[in-house]
Amino acid sequence: xxxxxxxxxxxxxxxxxxxxxxxxxxxxxxxxxxxxxxxxxxxxxxxxxxxxxxxxxxxxxxxxxxxxxxxxxxxxxxxxxxxxxxxxxxxxxxxxxxxxxxxxxxxxxxxxxxxxxxxxxxxxxxxxx
Numbered sequence: 029x030x031x032x033x034x035x036x037x038x039x040x041x042x043x044x045x046x047x048x049x050x051x052x053x054x055x056x057x058x059x060x061x062x063x064x065x066x067x068x069x070x071x072x073x074x075x076x077x078x079x080x081x082x083x084x085x086x087x088x089x090x091x092x093x094x095x096x097x098x099x100x101x102x103x104x105x106x107x108x109x110x111x112x113x114x115x116x117x118x119x120x121x122x123x124x125x126x127x128x129x130x131x132x133x134x135x136x137x138x139x140x141x142x143x144x145x146x147x148x149x150x151x152x153x154x155x156x157x
Contacts, residue, residue, distance in 0.1 A: 062137050064127030068116035069138045071096065071103050076140060077148050084149055089115065096120055111145060112136035
């Protein structure tokens with residue numbers, strides 16, 4: 029009986045440790061993604077209607093495309109319906125850098141005024157959703 033209690037206790041401790049490490053790793057990955065989103069947003073410098081804005085896309089997300097130097101669509105910022113930046117792409121380097129927190133939008137550190145975003149899209153000729 030004593031061995032069974034020790035074995036069950038050991039299993040519970042092992043499972044608890046695995047769960048704790050998994051949650052810690054998940055939070056670290058989310059922090060890295062948020063940092064990448066922040067870095068991509070910093071390239072636009074809070075000017076979502078910058079002259080380098082070259083396009084948009086609508087669907088579940090509203091995405092804005094920006095040119096940089098000679099690179100078309102160098103930076104992509106995608107916002108959800110609440111105006112939270114949940115995806116970005118930086119194509120300025122040798123390989124694109126992607127960041128996405130679509131599954132955890134509450135972790136977004138960048139939020140824009142959705143009305144302002146909709147007004148920008150209207151100026152571009154789009155009908156906001």
